[in-house]
Amino acid sequence: NAGVTQTPKFQVLKTGQSMTLQCAQDMNHNSMYWYRQDPGMGLRLIYYSASEGTTDKGEVPNGYNVSRLNKREFSLRLESAAPSQTSVYFCASSGGWAGVNEETQYFGPGTRLLVL
């Protein structure tokens, strides 16, 4: 089991460029999440997908779009990158709320994004 994988690990963009962050999980989890982590602000939820075929906005969705491609994959797209989007991005997955032990989130290693 690889768990949650993210690509790329590191990316530098110029303002206005677009890119897609990829995330995949091999734990057959229903729910997937995208967070950004900034110093002193903890993790903030960008978007999440409670199940295949559904996506919902989190706390800070502006400037981002997501696609739940299938049960395994959940991508995050920046259409026109801005310096304010410089951050570390984490993908996570969980079994969902089908049972008591399925709400724990498992995190990927993160993508460090620098927007110049």
Add this chain to the structure above:
Amino acid sequence: AQSVTQLGSHVSVSEGALVLLRCNYSSSVPPYLFWYVQYPNQGLQLLLKYTTGATLVKGINGFEAEFKKSETSFHLTKPSAHMSDAAEYFCAIETYSGGYQKVTFGTGTKLQVIP
């Protein structure tokens, strides 16, 4: 609305001393509460969680936390700090209401262990 407050962005303890990291929450529905740990340049991993049942929960690496509803707290403790405990710790609250799931993380507490 729900929120999590972690008191102290940095905590320093001596090796062998008690570790106490504070977390208070606010929620209008029964919460699930978590502590995650993050080592440098890594993702978060679960230390422990409270869902239902016993209010004192034990996690990995000798950590434990007690859910106190009357105090709306979920503080993390460890009797004796080890150098390997140096990391950043995040408290998180998760609720599920009206078909919607909501997750909120605290801003984190960096633990420094002094030899």
